[in-house]
Amino acid sequence: MTRNHKPKLAVWKFASCDGCQLSLLDCEDELLEISAEVEIANFAEASRAVVNGPYDLSLVEGSITTPHDEQRIHKIRRWSKFLVPIGACATAGGIQALRNFADVQKFVSVVYAQPQYIATLNKSTPISDHVFVDFELQGCPINKLQLVELLSAFLAGRKPNVPRHSVCVECKTKGNVCVMVAGGEMCLGPVTHAGCGAICPSYNRGCYSCFGPQESPNTSSLSHWLGEHGREKRELVRAFREFNGWAEAFRRESESHEK
Amino acid sequence: MKNKSIRVNYLARVEGEGAMYVKIKDDQVKDVKFKIFEPPRFFEAFLKGRDFREAPDITARICGICPIAYELGASYAMEDICGVKVEGPLRALRRLIYNGEWIESHVLHAFMLHAPDFLGYEDAIRMARKYPAVVKDALRMKKVGNDIMSLLGGREIHPINLRVGGFYKVPRRRDLHALLDDVKWGREAAIIGAKFIADFPFPEFEQDYEYVGLRHPDEYAVIEGRLVSSKGMDIPIGEYDRHLVETQVPHSTALHTHVKQGQTCQVGPLARVNLNYQQLTPIAQETAQEVGLDPQCRNPFKSILARIIEVVFAFDEACRIIESYEEPDQVAVKVQAQAGTGYGCTEAPRGICYHRYTIDDAGIITDAKIVSPTAVNQATIEKDLQAFVQGHIDLPDDQLQYHCEQAVRNYDPCISCSAHFLKLKVDRE
Numbered sequence: 001m002t003r004n005h006k007p008k009l010a011v012w013k014f015a016s017c018d019g020c021q022l023s024l025l026d027c028e029d030e031l032l033e034i035s036a037e038v039e040i041a042n043f044a045e046a047s048r049a050v051v052n053g054p055y056d057l058s059l060v061e062g063s064i065t066t067p068h069d070e071q072r073i074h075k076i077r078r079w080s081k082f083l084v085p086i087g088a089c090a091t092a093g094g095i096q097a098l099r100n101f102a103d104v105q106k107f108v109s110v111v112y113a114q115p116q117y118i119a120t121l122n123k124s125t126p127i128s129d130h131v132f133v134d135f136e137l138q139g140c141p142i143n144k145l146q147l148v149e150l151l152s153a154f155l156a157g158r159k160p161n162v163p164r165h166s167v168c169v170e171c172k173t174k175g176n177v178c179v180m181v182a183g184g185e186m187c188l189g190p191v192t193h194a195g196c197g198a199i200c201p202s203y204n205r206g207c208y209s210c211f212g213p214q215e216s217p218n219t220s221s222l223s224h225w226l227g228e229h230g231r232e233k234r235e236l237v238r239a240f241r242e243f244n245g246w247a248e249a250f251r252r253e254s255e256s257h258e259k
Numbered sequence: 260m261k262n263k264s265i266r267v268n269y270l271a272r273v274e275g276e277g278a279m280y281v282k283i284k285d286d287q288v289k290d291v292k293f294k295i296f297e298p299p300r301f302f303e304a305f306l307k308g309r310d311f312r313e314a315p316d317i318t319a320r321i322c323g324i325c326p327i328a329y330e331l332g333a334s335y336a337m338e339d340i341c342g343v344k345v346e347g348p349l350r351a352l353r354r355l356i357y358n359g360e361w362i363e364s365h366v367l368h369a370f371m372l373h374a375p376d377f378l379g380y381e382d383a384i385r386m387a388r389k390y391p392a393v394v395k396d397a398l399r400m401k402k403v404g405n406d407i408m409s410l411l412g413g414r415e416i417h418p419i420n421l422r423v424g425g426f427y428k429v430p431r432r433r434d435l436h437a438l439l440d441d442v443k444w445g446r447e448a449a450i451i452g453a454k455f456i457a458d459f460p461f462p463e464f465e466q467d468y469e470y471v472g473l474r475h476p477d478e479y480a481v482i483e484g485r486l487v488s489s490k491g492m493d494i495p496i497g498e499y500d501r502h503l504v505e506t507q508v509p510h511s512t513a514l515h516t517h518v519k520q521g522q523t524c525q526v527g528p529l530a531r532v533n534l535n536y537q538q539l540t541p542i543a544q545e546t547a548q549e550v551g552l553d554p555q556c557r558n559p560f561k562s563i564l565a566r567i568i569e570v571v572f573a574f575d576e577a578c579r580i581i582e583s584y585e586e587p588d589q590v591a592v593k594v595q596a597q598a599g600t601g602y603g604c605t606e607a608p609r610g611i612c613y614h615r616y617t618i619d620d621a622g623i624i625t626d627a628k629i630v631s632p633t634a635v636n637q638a639t640i641e642k643d644l645q646a647f648v649q650g651h652i653d654l655p656d657d658q659l660q661y662h663c664e665q666a667v668r669n670y671d672p673c674i675s676c677s678a679h680f681l682k683l684k685v686d687r688e
């Protein structure tokens with residue numbers, strides 16, 4: 001593929017912790033090489049310089065939670081040739097989507113003395129609820145190697161090689177002893193999207209699904225087995241309702257245990 | 260007579276979404292606003308009803324840059340409730356991972372976000388064309404900090420290996436020792452970096468601050484201590500709410516923190532160096548002297564020097580902890596839930612980070628309060644802007660704006676952190 005200009009990269013932020021865009025700055029070994037291949041045209045966390053759109057690739061961090069942001073994402077979509085949400089907030093609504101299961105006005109009054117100033121939506125929603133997205137990187141936070149793979153694939157004009165199978169596959173390749181079968185831990189690895197490198201089981205704890213659902217998650221079967229191991233319904237609700245709780249498969253599963 | 264306003268609608272090189280507004284009328288500063296329009300995320304609200312052991316993982320998500328501050332603050336608060344103390348090698352490992360966080364966060368801010376201000380670049384990538392070795396060494400230092408986080412925590416952002424009571428898995432001695440060469444290199448690189456920063460042109464500007472931070476009898480306080488100030492406050496962290504109050508100010512809707520008497524306070528590296536200079540390691544103190552960082556420094560633009568001195572300290576202490584590490588018998592102290600209220604306060608890279616929780620007998624959280632360092636510094640940032648602009652009112656607009664942005668970045672504001680409960684009225688034009 002030949003180009004007569006360096007592709008323009010933009011990084012956008014919505015409701016989030018900044019961790020996923022920090023992953024780009026955490027590419028210490030690759031950062032200067034990346035910046036030689038793309039023009040970092042809009043990345044407020046890193047630079048004062050702003051180059052106007054259109055942008056060849058927009059990475060979007062964070063979820064939509066305010067009326068203003070609901071409008072802003074449409075502008076960004078119009079300016080962007082490719083748009084890729086990164087992280088659990090952008091792909092599933094994030095931890096702040098726990099409000100979606102409650103009355104948000106009660107949340108506001110818990111935190112703020114004068115709730116009337118707070119402009120917030122009832123729900124925290126992923127980017128794909130609002131605009132068309134070209135690809136998604138899951139994870140809370142995303143894995144920086146997957147981010148580098150995404151950028152490389154973009155530069156080479158190919159599809160990113162990001163496996164959508166479960167954490168169990170990664171865990172088995174690492175040769176870990178199963179923390180659930182052998183250790184009785186609650187582990188969401190079987191229903192969770194790969195990408196972290198099965199870190200939690202490698203550190204002797206169950207996966208808490210910060211990467212969200214894998215491509216075909218059999219959540220009800222997992223719940224059944226967790227129940228057989230003595231997990232109560234309210235524990236299952238909390239387990240599925242965390243950083244990716246609003247992702248459809250997990251939402252349906254947690255709600256099924258509330259009936 | 261001059262009437263003008265300076266408006267920066269989206270502050271760059273800070274973590275999160277912030278803006279700044281200064282209004283000048285008849286050569287007098289009439290209005291200053293350091294705005295935070297980061298959407299609120301309601302952590303305190305949705306923590307209610309969660310299990311107490313989930314608090315470290317959940318609160319980590321307040322900030323991707325300083326997750327350890329939240330994971331450990333929450334852990335200490337829960338241990339306080341349940342009457343548990345984490346001592347010995349487990350405590351040392353907690354300090355070590357915190358050293359890693361200070362290194363990655365401080366180096367990111369000092370070299371990638373703040374140094375470009377002093378040298379006149381838009382960002383560190385452009386700065387790297389003129390100073391390739393400085394930027395490459397900074398990236399490598401940051402990486403060593405992240406390597407410490409990854410080894411002990413499983414990954415650098417939102418580490419998974421910390422829990423109430425300790426860890427899930429502790430490193431073998433040989434795994435830690437594998438880091439030693441890099442950590443020693445980092446200590447030297449930080450000293451060289453401090454000398455590089457010492458030559459920056461620092462604007463002449465001093466303010467009378469009340470510095471607030473932790474103090475511990477035996478060490479440069481990071482994870483535990485009493486809350487002290489340069490103006491005589493000395494209290495256990497459990498009395499935080501009685502001495503540091505949050506108020507809503509009329510010109511904005513942000514919660515500002517004040518010491519009881521109405522004085523604003525400053526937290527962070529400059530506060531810590533002022534309060535606990537004598538407890539810095541000898542190498543860190545020597546470097547501070549060499550680069551001219553006065554222990555009584557009141558120039559906020561020199562916070563970058565305090566930050567790099569703390570990087571020297573963090574590398575030095577990491578060396579000591581690694582060299583003296585003995586593998587503990589157990590990975591965590593057993594914690595049994597009991598009803599009560601507890602407190603945790605640690606020194607995040609940007610200053611004290613306060614947690615208070617109440618749990619019931621089943622270990623379910625019934626109340627939570629978290630105060631981030633940027634929230635505490637917010638009122639001080641506005642006062643700095645006010646005084647700085649008043650003293651430099653004749654500068655051309657673009658230069659004044661540039662210095663104002665720099666004055667905000669002195670505090671390394673982490674807006675994502677503060678906005679879990681802060682909100683200013685959005686005014687983007």
